[in-house]
Amino acid sequence: MVVFTACSPSDEEETSDEDKVHITVSFSILADIVENVAGDKAEVDHIVPNGGDPHEYEPVPSDLRSVSESDVFFVNGLNLEQWISSLVENVSDTPIVELTEEVEPIEVSEGVHDPHAWLDPDNVKLYVDKAVEHLSEIDPVNANIYEENAAKYKERLDTLDETIRDKTESVPKDQRSIVLSENAFVYFGDAYGYETTGIWELNSHSEGTPRQVADLVDRLQTTSAPYVFLESTANPVHMESVSHDSGVPIYDQGLYTDGLPIDSSVDTYYEMMEVNARAITNALSE
Numbered sequence: 001m002v003v004f005t006a007c008s009p010s011d012e013e014e015t016s017d018e019d020k021v022h023i024t025v026s027f028s029i030l031a032d033i034v035e036n037v038a039g040d041k042a043e044v045d046h047i048v049p050n051g052g053d054p055h056e057y058e059p060v061p062s063d064l065r066s067v068s069e070s071d072v073f074f075v076n077g078l079n080l081e082q083w084i085s086s087l088v089e090n091v092s093d094t095p096i097v098e099l100t101e102e103v104e105p106i107e108v109s110e111g112v113h114d115p116h117a118w119l120d121p122d123n124v125k126l127y128v129d130k131a132v133e134h135l136s137e138i139d140p141v142n143a144n145i146y147e148e149n150a151a152k153y154k155e156r157l158d159t160l161d162e163t164i165r166d167k168t169e170s171v172p173k174d175q176r177s178i179v180l181s182e183n184a185f186v187y188f189g190d191a192y193g194y195e196t197t198g199i200w201e202l203n204s205h206s207e208g209t210p211r212q213v214a215d216l217v218d219r220l221q222t223t224s225a226p227y228v229f230l231e232s233t234a235n236p237v238h239m240e241s242v243s244h245d246s247g248v249p250i251y252d253q254g255l256y257t258d259g260l261p262i263d264s265s266v267d268t269y270y271e272m273m274e275v276n277a278r279a280i281t282n283a284l285s286e
């Protein structure tokens, strides 16, 4: 006996690729956050490759194509992606949305805001809301799905926040000092009660000058930080000089700040924050 199974397109639950919303985001961490909201209703591409620096990037022609063919281009904003101006000048009708629009920015020097707002999971909930708002406009049919996905993900972000708080609270108060190449943990420090400092303030063309290295070595004389850290996306040579000159060792687990790594050892924002919290707690409790 032969059984014929009929299947009309309306029976199919999966959204075909053609129907999907096309989203481009600037870098890997945003891709993971937005994928949690979009679920299987959208394709998400990111421009800066894993392990790359989202502050400084040279767009290539395929990036322009990717943004042009997308329904929306989500960026962090707060002047993180200084390279997008050259890209977006050539893209006429793809809306560009800054996911930090509702975040309360922290000023690090006059008129300059720290862009690393994602290093506080509470801020990421605001990124999620912004993504839902725009995806629901682009694709109103699936608006309730985006809402549901977002609600679930925000619950997980609350769990992440509690996990980080539980861990980091165990570090003695006078050892709560996160020292990195780039001072990227300002929002994290603000959320969990840590001092933060770097060889330089924000990634730019002047990173790791002899003056910056010497200044940090001086500052380390007055702190009791048991370790300094290296971020996964930074050139290690500058922090190696700091460590050599100050005698403060580099902790062997690096911190993730500006992107997910090239290997898939850590492939979500959630996981990278867990790794960061564990490394900070273990290193600074010693």
Ligand SMILES: [Zn+2]
Binding pocket: 055, 116, 182, 184, 203, 257, 258
């Ligand atoms: Zn950075």
